Amino acid sequence: DAGVIQSPRHEVTEMGQEVTLRCKLISGHNSLFWYRQTMMRGLELLIYFNNNVPIDDSGMPEDRFSAKMPNASFSTLKIQPSEPRDSAVYFCASSFGRNQPQHFGDGTRLSIL
Amino acid sequence: AQSVTQLDSQVPVFEEAPVELRCNYSSSVSVYLFWYVQYPNQGLQLLLKYLSGSTLVKGINGFEAEFNKSQTSFHLRKPSVHISDTAEYFCAVIQRQGGADGLTFGKGTHLIIQP
Numbered sequence: 001d002a003g004v005i006q007s008p009r010h011e012v013t014e015m016g017q018e019v020t021l022r023c024k025l026i027s028g029h030n031s032l033f034w035y036r037q038t039m040m041r042g043l044e045l046l047i048y049f050n051n052n053v054p055i056d057d058s059g060m061p062e063d064r065f066s067a068k069m070p071n072a073s074f075s076t077l078k079i080q081p082s083e084p085r086d087s088a089v090y091f092c093a094s095s096f097g098r099n100q101p102q103h104f105g106d107g108t109r110l111s112i113l
Numbered sequence: 114a115q116s117v118t119q120l121d122s123q124v125p126v127f128e129e130a131p132v133e134l135r136c137n138y139s140s141s142v143s144v145y146l147f148w149y150v151q152y153p154n155q156g157l158q159l160l161l162k163y164l165s166g167s168t169l170v171k172g173i174n175g176f177e178a179e180f181n182k183s184q185t186s187f188h189l190r191k192p193s194v195h196i197s198d199t200a201e202y203f204c205a206v207i208q209r210q211g212g213a214d215g216l217t218f219g220k221g222t223h224l225i226i227q228p
Contacts, residue, residue: 004156033215043203045215056215091156099145099164099207102216104156 002026006092006105014113018080021108023092025073031098034067034077035091037107043091049075050098061086082112115140115206119219126194127227134189134222136178136204144206146187147216148178151201160202163187174198199226 005024013019025032032049047057052069060067064083069075079086089109093102116139126132138144145164149157161172168180178189187204201223205216 006156035215042220043216043218045217048215059215093157098215099209101147101159101162104149104158106154106156109154 004092004094004103004105006090006108008108009106010109010111012111012113013082015083016081017112018078019082019086019110019112021077021090021092021110023075023077023094023105025075025092025094026103027073029094029096029103030072031095031100031102032069032075033093033095033102034075035093037089037091038087046077046090048098084112086110087112115142115144115208115217117204117206117217117219119202119204119222121222122220123223123225125225125227128196129193131192132190132194132198132224134202134204134224136187136189136219138185138187138204138206140185140206140208143209145209146178146180147205147207148172148176148187148189149203149205149218150174151203151221153200157203160189194224194226196226196228198224200224 007022034046037043046059047067049069067077089107091107093104095102118137147162148160151157163180171177201221203221204219
């Protein structure tokens with residue numbers, strides 16, 4: 001059974017470029033979470049979807065960040081324009097219900113130069 | 114709002130010795146509790162969870178944790194560690210009802226197993 005799949009695994013790009021991170025949920029899961037991990041701030045929740053609907057985006061840093069869920073199994077997190085302080089590991093997680101154990105992807109390591 | 118405190122950023126332990134990783138939480142309402150492990154360059158894997166019932170929960174890889182409501186703690190233990198247990202361990206909580214969605218994580222504890 002495939003787990004949460006994130007792509008790309010690594011991304012290095014220059015400041016100002018658009019970055020798109022992708023996530024495929026586990027089949028049957030209806031909750032999707034995007035997290036950001038940095039040394040300074042640890043793991044932070046960015047946004048949470050339930051049944052394709054964004055429920056809580058209070059963790060999204062600013063308007064440069066946007067997330068979508070075009071269907072029940074796929075999500076994107078976009079940063080435009082990117083800045084060096086966006087460098088982090090971005091994780092996607094899915095679950096069946098908001099308070100059920102979350103299954104994490106392997107993350108995307110993003111470096112903005 | 115809830116918060117999670119992992120007091121130890123690093124815990125060095127000799128192989129085959131016991132280990133305890135501490136986790137304390139703060140919340141005005143009841144919570145579910147989780148421990149996750151993160152191996153280098155990987156995502157987080159669920160070690161164990163406390164949703165209800167017995168306060169002593171057993172997880173994968175020989176780990177267990179005990180929920181102590183009066184002390185608002187959920188410490189993780191293993192009686193004998195192995196080199197392969199070297200990883201980052203995260204304690205996390207989520208409110209049982211309402212409140213912010215998504216897990217609130219502690220800062221993590223880096224478990225270093227010395228041969």
